[in-house]
Amino acid sequence: MVELTIDGIKTSVPEGTTVLEAAREMGIIIPALCYHPGLTPYGACRVCIVEVVKGSQSLLEASCTLPVAQGQTIITSSAKVSQARKVIIELLLAACPNSKTLQDLAASMGVNRVRFKIKDKNCILCGLCVRYCKEQMQSGGIGFVGRGTSRRVATAFGETPEECRNCNGCEWICPVCERACMAGSLTDGVCGRCLNLAPVETCPVCTHCSEAVGSSGHRVY
Ligand code: SF4
Ligand code: SF4
Numbered sequence: 001m002v003e004l005t006i007d008g009i010k011t012s013v014p015e016g017t018t019v020l021e022a023a024r025e026m027g028i029i030i031p032a033l034c035y036h037p038g039l040t041p042y043g044a045c046r047v048c049i050v051e052v053v054k055g056s057q058s059l060l061e062a063s064c065t066l067p068v069a070q071g072q073t074i075i076t077s078s079a080k081v082s083q084a085r086k087v088i089i090e091l092l093l094a095a096c097p098n099s100k101t102l103q104d105l106a107a108s109m110g111v112n113r114v115r116f117k118i119k120d121k122n123c124i125l126c127g128l129c130v131r132y133c134k135e136q137m138q139s140g141g142i143g144f145v146g147r148g149t150s151r152r153v154a155t156a157f158g159e160t161p162e163e164c165r166n167c168n169g170c171e172w173i174c175p176v177c178e179r180a181c182m183a184g185s186l187t188d189g190v191c192g193r194c195l196n197l198a199p200v201e202t203c204p205v206c207t208h209c210s211e212a213v214g215s216s217g218h219r220v221y
């Protein structure tokens with residue numbers, strides 16, 4: 001067993017446990033977007049950052065990929081953590097203002113503005129859909145393509161993958177598709193009210209590509 005201290009409380013957990021899992025086991029809430037208990041941790045969204053105290057200094061690290069270590073001291077909700085998480089949420093909202101999951105997370109953290117340019121990419125590159133498809137469905141029908149700002153989730157050659165089992169899991173698990181915000185204008189990035197009372201529309205010729213379907217129709221890869 002590994003002994004560590006989280007938010008001033010000593011605990012011991014099996015080796016290989018992550019800090020996020022250890023904190024959750026204690027009932028401490030750490031927000032997480034790209035983490036799912038049934039999937040390999042990916043460390044993409046950085047929303048789960050915590051402060052790792054090292055002597056008189058501390059570092060911010062993603063708790064979902066950080067393994068517990070003997071004698072470790074973790075702070076999950078300091079001003080430093082809170083401030084960094086807010087900036088991360090602002091960046092994610094700028095990429096995907098139409099995600100109800102993100103809007104809710106922003107509201108819960110007191111984020112009431114987005115200072116970054118709204119890009120509305122419909123994807124935060126969390127990789128949940130890709131990992132779900134590969135690890136739970138043993139399919140691999142979708143994957144990441146491109147680099148840098150061109151990086152996106154797509155099917156091979158832009159075609160409906162033969163491996164696809166039509167499970168719809170990639171859409172269900174997506175923090176953007178599964179809970180799409182229906183607000184008409186999110187030009188400032190923050191919704192501030194809940195209009196998400198209608199279920200998410202699905203495309204009549206759905207290939208379960210993980211894209212949300214809005215009034216402008218289906219986006220073709
Ligand atoms: S619907 Fe197809 S692409 Fe999506 S997770 Fe299932 S198998 Fe993968
Ligand atoms: S499509 Fe959704 S689940 Fe897949 S990487 Fe983008 S935000 Fe994540």
Ligand code: FES
Nearest residue numbers: 043045046048064
């Ligand atoms: S939940 Fe840890 S980086 Fe996304």
